[in-house]
Amino acid sequence: MRxxxxxxxxxxxxxxxxxxxxxxxxxxxxxxWIVPEVPRLDGLLKALPVTGAQSAEIDASGVDALDSxxxxxxxxxxxxxxxxxxxxxxxxxxxxxxxxxxxxxxxETDASLNMHPPTPSFRHFLERLGxxxxxxxxxxxxxxxxxxxxxxxxxxxxxxxxxxxxxPAFVHQLEETxxxxxxxxxxxxxxxxxxxxxxxxxxxxxFGAQIYTIDFLGIxxxxxxxxxxxxxxxxGRSGSAFTAQIGTMRVNEETDAMQTIGLNITEILxxxxxxxxxxxxxxxxxxxxxxxxxxxxxxxxxxLGITIPAFMRELSSAITLKTxxxxxxxxxxxxxxxxxxxxxxGMRVERNAASVGRLTTRSVVESIFLIxxxxxxxxxxxxxxxx
Amino acid sequence: MAGEVVIRIRGLVNGFDGTIIHxxxxxxxxxxxxxxxxxxxxxxxxxxxxxxxxxxxxxxxxIRVLGKETAEIxxxxxxxxxxxxxxxxxxxxxxxxxxxxxxIQVPMRRWTNMSQHVMDELTAVKxxxxxxxxxxxRKHPSELSGGMKxxxxxxxxxxxxxxxxxxxxxxxxxxxxxAAHFDELIKNLKTSLGLTVFMVTHDLDSLKAVTDRIAVLxxxxxxxxxxxxxxxxxxxxxxxxxxxxxxxxxLAG
Numbered sequence: 001m002r003x004x005x006x007x008x009x010x011x012x013x014x015x016x017x018x019x020x021x022x023x024x025x026x027x028x029x030x031x032x033w034i035v036p037e038v039p040r041l042d043g044l045l046k047a048l049p050v051t052g053a054q055s056a057e058i059d060a061s062g063v064d065a066l067d068s069x070x071x072x073x074x075x076x077x078x079x080x081x082x083x084x085x086x087x088x089x090x091x092x093x094x095x096x097x098x099x100x101x102x103x104x105x106x107x108e109t110d111a112s113l114n115m116h117p118p119t120p121s122f123r124h125f126l127e128r129l130g131x132x133x134x135x136x137x138x139x140x141x142x143x144x145x146x147x148x149x150x151x152x153x154x155x156x157x158x159x160x161x162x163x164x165x166x167x168p169a170f171v172h173q174l175e176e177t178x179x180x181x182x183x184x185x186x187x188x189x190x191x192x193x194x195x196x197x198x199x200x201x202x203x204x205x206x207f208g209a210q211i212y213t214i215d216f217l218g219i220x221x222x223x224x225x226x227x228x229x230x231x232x233x234x235x236g237r238s239g240s241a242f243t244a245q246i247g248t249m250r251v252n253e254e255t256d257a258m259q260t261i262g263l264n265i266t267e268i269l270x271x272x273x274x275x276x277x278x279x280x281x282x283x284x285x286x287x288x289x290x291x292x293x294x295x296x297x298x299x300x301x302x303x304l305g306i307t308i309p310a311f312m313r314e315l316s317s318a319i320t321l322k323t324x325x326x327x328x329x330x331x332x333x334x335x336x337x338x339x340x341x342x343x344x345x346g347m348r349v350e351r352n353a354a355s356v357g358r359l360t361t362r363s364v365v366e367s368i369f370l371i372x373x374x375x376x377x378x379x380x381x382x383x384x385x386x387x
Numbered sequence: 388m389a390g391e392v393v394i395r396i397r398g399l400v401n402g403f404d405g406t407i408i409h410x411x412x413x414x415x416x417x418x419x420x421x422x423x424x425x426x427x428x429x430x431x432x433x434x435x436x437x438x439x440x441x442x443x444x445x446x447x448x449x450i451r452v453l454g455k456e457t458a459e460i461x462x463x464x465x466x467x468x469x470x471x472x473x474x475x476x477x478x479x480x481x482x483x484x485x486x487x488x489x490x491i492q493v494p495m496r497r498w499t500n501m502s503q504h505v506m507d508e509l510t511a512v513k514x515x516x517x518x519x520x521x522x523x524x525r526k527h528p529s530e531l532s533g534g535m536k537x538x539x540x541x542x543x544x545x546x547x548x549x550x551x552x553x554x555x556x557x558x559x560x561x562x563x564x565x566a567a568h569f570d571e572l573i574k575n576l577k578t579s580l581g582l583t584v585f586m587v588t589h590d591l592d593s594l595k596a597v598t599d600r601i602a603v604l605x606x607x608x609x610x611x612x613x614x615x616x617x618x619x620x621x622x623x624x625x626x627x628x629x630x631x632x633x634x635x636x637x638l639a640g
């Protein structure tokens with residue numbers, strides 16, 4: 001129960017009086033029949049004694065105030081009585097409320113009974129499960145279709161002399177997704193380098209092998225973590241932005257306008273984003289690798305007392321160019337997936353603002369899922385190839 | 388106009404980023420009248436409405452609604468007012484996660500302690516009042532057409548029988564037939580519920596059909612009058628508004 005603030009002052013409390021004389025029920029209403037009084041009056045009217053009455057009269061001509069809630073109670077009482085085979089002869093209200101009463105008397109009471117959707121059942125749960133499964137399948141199918149389309153359009157944009165690559169848009173995307181991501185990617189890579197070194201050193205110290213912390217850091221960061229973390233940050237940062245940007249354009253009917261003018265939406269909106277991110281993400285990954293190693297270097301210096309020259313010597317013996325490349329080769333693939341999913345979900349936005357938010361969330365979740373799944377796939381592939 | 392003044396604006400100044408939109412505006416709205424507010428794009432019709440209901444803090448001036456100051460955004464002041472007025476926003480502003488019935492019951496839950504059954508019955512009453520079919524109650528706003536959304540928004544605004552009803556372009560985006568029905572609806576509600584209506588509109592037909600007086604926002608000031616007096620106004624914009632081809636067509640009918 002809410003604390004009802006004393007905002008509407010009831011000047012004259014509502015009254016209800018009933019009398020039965022010669023099989024005739026007389027209901028006399030007085031006072032103010034308004035919303036704050038409704039809960040009380042509702043109870044009184046529900047408990048109305050009608051036994052023995054053949055006909056009834058509702059006399060509300062003496063009420064001081066009446067609003068639609070109060071008027072409804074009067075109308076409902078008349079309807080109830082009629083349903084209980086009591087003939088309602090008259091329902092009188094002051095002249096000034098006559099229009100209100102007639103406006104309300106057309107209300108269908110039965111409507112109120114099934115006003116709320118049914119509560120979820122097990123069947124409902126199964127139905128949702130089925131729908132969800134079908135949705136995932138359809139989503140995968142559509143995404144594959146979109147993949148094909150983007151690949152074709154991208155190659156056409158690059159190869160066909162007739163069609164020009166949208167260079168300014170491409171450069172803009174490069175800046176948006178690459179350059180402006182430098183601070184956050186750098187900071188996180190640095191911190192991750194520290195964390196990794198600390199955990200590695202802690203374990204390896206027990207075997208007196210703390211120098212191998214550097215091997216652990218170098219290989220772990222370059223091969224796996226640098227690329228993975230950068231991709232996840234970019235998915236959250238740029239993948240979501242792609243969905244939101246394209247989605248907003250769909251809400252504004254900008255994409256529809258493009259289509260009617262005869263512009264190619266995929267070429268204008270999708271290709272620059274895909275290509276831009278495929279260039280930006282490997283660069284960001286390389287940058288993250290460097291900063292992460294620096295973070296580890298700082299930590300080994302303070303935690304293990306390993307000097308910078310000693311760190312460098314150990315690092316150069318632990319890693320080769322191949323270690324770096326194995327990490328970097330995954331980046332364009334991740335970038336492609338992020339941009340693809342981001343644009344795909346953006347294109348699916350319907351013409352309402354709520355769907356922009358929903359699909360943006362979905363875009364991030366999907367691309368992070370795909371990144372990790374692909375990373376696992378790469379691990380399997382590399383182990384088979386013996387890289 | 389005789390009668391009790393329910394909205395009293397004195398010296399209202401509104402502006403954004405150095406541009407003044409309202410320059411010391413005075414306006415009185417009396418109980419039981421329908422006031423139409425018109426003006427060109429960007430003259431601050433909606434800003435005026437938002438200032439009155441406390442959504443926009445004016446730079447200066449005083450706005451008293453039912454005797455309470457709303458120009459200072461202070462929840463204590465607004466508290467008593469929120470169930471004495473109802474606001475219909477342009478697109479209805481229905482809560483998208485709730486059904487129409489739940490939307491209409493939000494003000495009831497907030498301000499009263501009626502039982503669910505009575506709230507359901509009253510929801511049916513409100514739906515009838517605004518002319519929506521009973522099965523609309525279970526629908527979500529996304530399943531409704533533009534006109535139905537406005538009607539549902541109106542039903543929510545009327546949930547607690549407000550004294551003042553604010554309408555922000557109630558007929559915009561409706562086809563002429565629906566718009567005419569909406570005008571009729573507002574007129575009927577005004578008489579049956581005894582409402583005071585503050586209506587921002589662009590629709591000349593609506594102005595003619597339902598308003599008692601018209602306030603024109605022009606050159607950062609406000610001119611108030613009836614259609615008859617405003618037609619002869621010396622201001623070129625007002626003159627053009629009422630005597631231009633559209634104005635003439637609407638007023639001739």
